[in-house]
Amino acid sequence: MNIEYYIYLALALFSIGVVGVLTRRNAIIIFMCIELMLNAANLLLVAFSKMHHGIGAATNPTAGIDGQLFVFFIMVVAAAEVSVGLAIIVMMYRNIHSVDINFLNRLKH
Amino acid sequence: MSATQILFWFLSALAIVSALSVVISKNPVYSVLSLIITFFAVSGHYILLNAQFIGIVNLIVYAGAIMVLFLFVIMLMNLNQDNEPQKNKWLKMAGVVSGGCLMLVFVAAFKTSEVNGKIAQTIDGNIGLTETLGKALFNEYVVPFEISSILFLSAMVGAVVIGKKGD
Known part of the structure; x- marks a missing residue:
């Protein structure tokens, strides 16, 4: 497949994630939209990795492998981020009995 | 139209429709389920690109672990009904x-x-296989790999400390 199809697909997914972050009020859904944006970036990294492999495979048999390793590390960071973020959301729900981000605009109470 | 192209368009349409449904649906449980469908579609794209390791890890880590965590939190906090206050329509439109x-x-x-115009090769190319990735991961990337274990440890401790009841 041509690389620009992958670029446009990842752009669409990323923009949907941005729209979700901007329009929704529920902290959990905002968090899920951030995951969506991370996945768009991962998809593009893998597509570019395969593109570079196709170009440089003749001289270097592992050309483009860095992209897929970066995706692996992004997944590691995302998993850590989700565990801490959900703990914060649970604590917030315990304190103010809501996950609406409007109640968080002063970062106290 | 080859089978690869048909699969590509099908998976792309599935990913975009379910991503839209994550943003649109009122019930958070439906949002989580749509996000799982999106992750399955993205995993399908990875497998189509012959990145088998990343595809399976995406399924196990994202669709398996992270989304189950989201689902647990939503179910435990009893958020599965629509109680999101209606926001200003203009603000929504601006977003x-x-x-x-x-x-x-x-x-x-x-x-x-x-x-x-360059081609991302879909069927051939063996850099996505577990053997190739594992060799690179445990040779030139072994230090970041070990550091990520420390990151996981600190994230685990942080989650426990933050989520602890009382102080």
Whole structure:
């Protein structure tokens, strides 16, 4: 497949994630939209990795492998981020009995 | 139209429709389920690109672990009904318009990019296999790999400390 199809697909997914972050009020859904944006970036990294492999495979048999390793590390960071973020959301729900981000605009109470 | 192209368009449509449904649906449980479908579609794209290791890890880590965590939190906090207060319509519209503007800027920026027309190989190429990735991961990337274990440890301790009841 041509690389620009992958670029446009990842752009669409990323923009949907941005729209979700901007329009929704529920902290959990905002968090899920951030995951969506991370996945768009991962998809593009893998597509570019395969593109570079196709170009440089003749001289270097592992050309483009860095992209897929970066995706692996992004997944590691995302998993850590989700565990801490959900703990914060649970604590917030315990304190103010809501996950609406409007109640968080002063970062106290 | 070859089978690869048919699969590509099908998976793309599935990913975009379910991503839209994540944003649109009122019930958070439906949002989580749509996000799982999106992750399955993205995993299908990885497997189509012959990145088998990343595809399976995406399924196990994202669709398996992270989304189950989200589902647990939503079920435990009893958020599965629609109690999101109705927000100003203009603010919502402004969010959609600014997201659309972002997409427009991105598309315009990539329109004349020099990578256009290059091929991302789909069936052949063996860098996505577990053997190749594992060799690279445990040779040149072994230090970041070990550091990520420390990151996991600190994230685990942080989650326990934050989520602890009382102080």
